[in-house]
Amino acid sequence: GESVGLHLPTLSVQEGDNSIINCAYSNSASDYFIWYKQESGKGPQFIIDIRSNMDKRQGQRVTVLLNKTVKHLSLQIAATQPGDSAVYFCAENIQNSGYSTLTFGKGTMLLVSP
Amino acid sequence: GAVVSQHPSRVICKSGTSVKIECRSLDFQATTMFWYRQFPKQSLMLMATSNEGSKATYEQGVEKDKFLINHASLTLSTLTVTSAHPEDSSFYICSADGLAGAETQYFGPGTRLLVL
Numbered sequence: 001g002e003s004v005g006l007h008l009p010t011l012s013v014q015e016g017d018n019s020i021i022n023c024a025y026s027n028s029a030s031d032y033f034i035w036y037k038q039e040s041g042k043g044p045q046f047i048i049d050i051r052s053n054m055d056k057r058q059g060q061r062v063t064v065l066l067n068k069t070v071k072h073l074s075l076q077i078a079a080t081q082p083g084d085s086a087v088y089f090c091a092e093n094i095q096n097s098g099y100s101t102l103t104f105g106k107g108t109m110l111l112v113s114p
Numbered sequence: 115g116a117v118v119s120q121h122p123s124r125v126i127c128k129s130g131t132s133v134k135i136e137c138r139s140l141d142f143q144a145t146t147m148f149w150y151r152q153f154p155k156q157s158l159m160l161m162a163t164s165n166e167g168s169k170a171t172y173e174q175g176v177e178k179d180k181f182l183i184n185h186a187s188l189t190l191s192t193l194t195v196t197s198a199h200p201e202d203s204s205f206y207i208c209s210a211d212g213l214a215g216a217e218t219q220y221f222g223p224g225t226r227l228l229v230l
Contacts (some may be wrong), residue, residue, distance in 0.1 A: 008155045008156075032216070036219075036221075039225070039227070041205075041224070042223055042224065043118075043120075043207050043209075043221035043222050043223045043224045044207070044221045045221070046220075049218075089157060089158070096163075098209070099145070099146045099163060099165070100211070101148070102148075102160070102209075102219060103160070104157045104158045104159075105157060106156070106157045107156075107157050108204060109198060
């Protein structure tokens with residue numbers, strides 16, 4: 001899985017392109033996954049989630065794909081807009097006794113040029 | 115939707131002082147609240163999990179005596195950074211879930227702490 005590092009991967013795209021952001025997770029027992037968007041100086045904002053019994057889920061302009069075999073998650077953003085520029089994090093949910101905790105990936109910065 | 119607030123949004127303090135950050139769930143009751151720390155260009159790292167009325171569970175490497183967490187009600191959790199030092203400067207973010215065992219966490223806007 002991804003470890004927290006000092007370098008933030010960056011994806012630069014043109015407005016209107018489709019964007020694909022990838023994430024590897026570490027725990028095969030994780031049963032729920034979430035993608036978050038974080039703008040500078042703000043808290044994470046929920047985008048879309050998927051459970052481990054699914055391999056694809058679609059939202060408005062976003063699609064999440066889950067490949068449990070290789071423990072890989074991706075977020076696809078269609079017709080990317082400048083307002084989509086932010087850091088995107090995947091998070092895996094792990095059940096503890098009575099509550100769940102989230103482990104975040106290291107994040108990808110998406111830069112959308114007009 | 116569920117709204118979580120944090121106060122203050124920014125704080126600057128001198129080294130050696132203590133700083134308290136509040137996290138509130140505004141329109142729902144939160145059984146569990148979480149505190150994260152985020153350094154520049156890095157991911158969110160879970161510091162501790164707190165349940166209303168019980169002691170917080172700290173992640174490995176997080177000093178419980180330095181980061182005091184109080185979860186006195188179903189809508190309020192506080193994080194106190196005691197004897198803050200410049201290396202404690204960071205972005206502190208809280209989140210809350212709505213029901214026991216719920217998977218969805220609602221995040222606050224974060225608190226920027228700068229220790230001089």
